[in-house]
Amino acid sequence: MGMTGNYVAVDNNTLQQIINNELDLLDIDSDEYPTLDIDKSWQAIHFLLCNEIAEGKLPFGYVVPMRNENVLDIEMDFGAFALNSEEVLKAYECIKNIKEEELRAKYDFKSFTENKVYPITEDEDTDDFFDYIYENFMSIQEFYKEASESRKEIVFYIM
Numbered sequence: 001m002g003m004t005g006n007y008v009a010v011d012n013n014t015l016q017q018i019i020n021n022e023l024d025l026l027d028i029d030s031d032e033y034p035t036l037d038i039d040k041s042w043q044a045i046h047f048l049l050c051n052e053i054a055e056g057k058l059p060f061g062y063v064v065p066m067r068n069e070n071v072l073d074i075e076m077d078f079g080a081f082a083l084n085s086e087e088v089l090k091a092y093e094c095i096k097n098i099k100e101e102e103l104r105a106k107y108d109f110k111s112f113t114e115n116k117v118y119p120i121t122e123d124e125d126t127d128d129f130f131d132y133i134y135e136n137f138m139s140i141q142e143f144y145k146e147a148s149e150s151r152k153e154i155v156f157y158i159m
Contacts, residue, residue, distance in 0.1 A: 005042025009152035062091035078158035
């Protein structure tokens with residue numbers, strides 16, 4: 001099983017309901033609000049973009065948001081983080097033109113294992129793991145594109 005990273009794009013009113021504990025994040029209807037599951041790649045993508053396990057310099061730190069300033073004070077086992085529509089746009093602007101070659105140039109498998117980046121193991125195939133990260137990164141690019149175009153807020157949570 002493991003911890004998976006999930007996104008949901010919501011309007012500001014829905015985000016406020018989540019923040020105020022009037023709406024449970026897990027009760028959001030995926031038919032009404034766009035969602036994205038990036039499986040266990042969340043920390044690896046964040047590390048690839050930011051070279052850090054958590055936090056991360058902006059605007060890349062918004063892509064897989066794990067910054068203290070974005071933490072939601074709601075009941076979640078592994079955390080939830082919110083981005084307003086301006087932060088979503090900043091995240092999209094910084095990743096929209098990133099191609100595979102650029103990410104591959106930043107990819108240092110040894111650094112991933114030394115820093116114990118989740119979910120990597122030392123016996124992982126380096127090319128397969130990059131492909132896994134890249135596939136999920138492309139999904140994030142598209143998700144942020146759609147969210148920024150519709151001026152949505154994003155909640156990222158780990159479960």
